[in-house]
Amino acid sequence: MLGEAARAAGYRLIVRDEVGSTMEEARRALDQGEPGDLWIVARSQNAGRGRHGRQWGSPPGNLYASLLLVAPCEPALAPQLGFVAGLALHDAAASVVGISSPSLALKWPNDLLFEKAKTAGLLLEGESRAGRLSVIIGFGVNIASCPDDTPYPATFLKQQQPRASVETMLAALSTAWVARFAAWSQPGGFGPTRAAWLERAAFLGDTITIRLSEGPVSGRFTGLDPGGRLELETEAGRRLIDAGDLYFGGPR
Known part of the structure; x- marks a missing residue:
């Protein structure tokens, strides 16, 4: 069930037993004229995907x-x-597990880490129809299990809090989203949102590697610019990066 604040704000919920992916279910609902402010949750997915179409x-x-x-x-x-969604994810996990920064951190651009192990991720997709923007934000949170064949450490919430559940996480996440979205929607709201995200950022000030389409680039992660691009101090000077895969450490 959604949190009380989400229900009061007019958000609705659809729950499915199994779908290909909740992102595709949301897109199908949009095709059918869905007006938005809709959460779609599935107990399992058989075609879930992450960034760049990864299974x-x-x-x-x-x-x-x-x-x-x-x-x-x-x-x-x-x-x-x-960034709004990342903060909501961090808020919700902190509420459910009782652990916050720095143990719980946000990895640019879209992961939630606990002690540097991936605990959750999100995917943002948008499209314009008849001059009107629609956005779908997908959330995947490891609660009862995590993959064991990933190229990076992963963990799940029940390892930290046995009482964690899908229900408690959904209620906390939907509540946190309402608060974070309302704050961001205020005039100049991205400034405080950006500051709050940086307070929770993993590897800020450290040497990182960003994998780009043209190849990897390494440097010190110094912050986010006013538009939300990652600031990287490299040997060749400052670079602003819109999107890429972040790895901790030097070139790889």
């Missing part, structure tokens, strides 16, 4: 959810919703 295992016991928003903002501002 994502989705066994029962974890949270698989997508939030469909219709006309939430101007198209140019849509990428900022990834």
